Amino acid sequence: MKPVVPQAFFVFFALTIGGVAEPSSHGNATGRIQDGTPPFDLLLKGGHVIDPANKLEARMDLAIAAGKIARVAKSIPVAESRKVVDARGYYVAPGLIDIHTHVFAGGPDLCVVPDVYAVPNGVTTVVDAGSSGWKTFPEFKEKVIDRSTNRVLAFLNIVGAGMMGRIEQDENEMDPAAAAAMIKKFPDLIVGVKTAHFLKPGWTAVDRAVEAGKLSDTPVMVDFREVPGRSYEDLLLKHMRPGDIHTHLYAEHIPLLDEHGVVHDFARQARRRGVLFDVGHGNGSFWFRVAVPALKQGFVPDSISTDYHKRSALLPDAGMLTTMSKFLNLGMPLQEVVMRSTVNPAREIRRAELGTLSVGATADVAVLKLEKGKFGFVDSGHAQMPGNRRLQCLLTVYGGKVLWDPNGLSWPDWRGAGKYKVID
Ligand SMILES: [Zn+2]
Structure with missing residues (x-):
């Protein structure tokens, strides 16, 4: 007709x-x-x-x-x-890279669908942070990675079953050789090793993850909690290697600040020796009371990431654009916010071909609008911070294909x- x-x-x-x-x-x-x-x-x-x-x-x-x-x-x-x-009037940035998400299993209350989250946020690459382990990665690949519209990469949990079944306390499941073998089998998809949620005393989880990192020549992402005899200082200065990533930098349970609110010198020392720091916002790991003084003292994150899963998605709304907007409203210039959401995470996962608009690079692009108005942002403690700028994504291009274009x-x-x- x-x-x-x-x-x-x-x-x-x-x-x-x-x-x-x-x-x-x-x-x-x-x-x-x-x-x-x-x-x-x-x-x-x-x-x-x-x-x-x-x-x-x-x-x-x-x-x-x-x-x-x-x-x-x-x-x-x-x-x-x-x-x-x-x-015209918009920002054209490389497709965003979120190196801490949960897009596989980990219990029905945890994971989200990668493309449903990523694409509207201008994110073209999501990295799952240890939801799967050396036993479950093939299932993750088949059920999620191979079916996703956008790029999905993974840090492999040092625990065989990953975060499924909440068995991350079982040292017998932490096998550096098996983890390294799985990483070598899928070098295009697995970018490193993850350890998380280990609550027992001692260094087994961290050290075995680092061992797997050494065997596979990949970085380790560490989710850490202090227990008696296991300090954050020792983690950063003695156990992590240059290029390894501490995630949840501004969590309340991370002693980044001393009793006077000053960033510990050991954290700066760790940065000088090449340890990297990632946001990993999540449900419980981003607190204004830690982030604001740390940022004022110049202790900025190397990478901005969300730890996006079901609980952080609902509140405190930890998506990539919201998290980036928080840093904007905390005084970080937009160029730096973009840098810490594109090229920096690309380098952390050793995928320097991503996160750039270089001629010849894969065409992953985010067109962003910077809205000005009266906004508010919340942290993991559900405290509020007023703000006047907010990022919105108007176009997500992945490998040259338009995946998101709500305004047409x-x-x-x-x-x-x-x-x-x-x-x-
Ligand atoms: Zn996480």
Whole structure:
């Protein structure tokens, strides 16, 4: 059936290919598309590009072809792309990388569906932090990773069954050789080792995780709790290696501050020796009373992550954009917030090819809007902090494909779309 569309729309859309109109202010600037196929599939026009990996922050056009970043330049003609998105007034960042999530088992009250969480948040890579172990990873791969719309990677729990069944206290299940063997079997998917929730005395969990890290040449992510004879200081200075990651940096149970609220010197020492610090917001691990003084003293996180699971998803709403917005409102410049959510986590998991808008890199892109207004944010203790800025994601591009576009920025106006069909 022929749609009823005013003649003017036919004329307007006749100037486009792929069904997406160039924004009206550019509509007549470069004329019609010439014969032949445009070289680019998608052009983000006029956005404020933040690409910390390349120390780039400027108003730029960004073109994508064949799933890769094809060109970043001051001006790319609209005629060179099949689709054009007007990104003026928005920020164009690499797809976000959340290195602490839970997207497999761990009990029915824990995991979330990776793409349902990630894509609306501008996250193109989620890393599951130890929900699966060396016994259960193949099931995780088959049931979740292989079926996810976006990239899912994993830290492998040093405990064989991972977080399933709450057996993370059983030392007999902590097998460095078996963990390393599984990591070597899936080097494209498993980025390191995780230890968490160990409440018994001693260093077995941490040391065996580090041993697995050594055997597989991968970093270890540590979720830690002090018990008598096991101190945070010793963890950072004696047990973790340079490149290993302490997550839950601003948790109330982490003694980052001394009794006067001053960041312990041993934490700075650990940073100097190469230990990395991650947010891991979670249900119980982000407290303004720890984060605010630490940030004031310059003790910033290397990476911003969410520890996203069912409980943290509900309250305190620990999604990536909310967590990034908290840091913005705590005074961290936007460029740094993006850096700690893209290139830094990419390097921590040794995937430097991710988290960048370099030409040739896979085209993972987040188009973000910075909203200004009266907002509030909560921490794990359910205390509140007022704020005036909040990030929103308007477009998530994964490997060149638009996965999230709630405002239809990349879609044609329905009145000129012709006989359109259901989206794929
Ligand atoms: Zn976690």
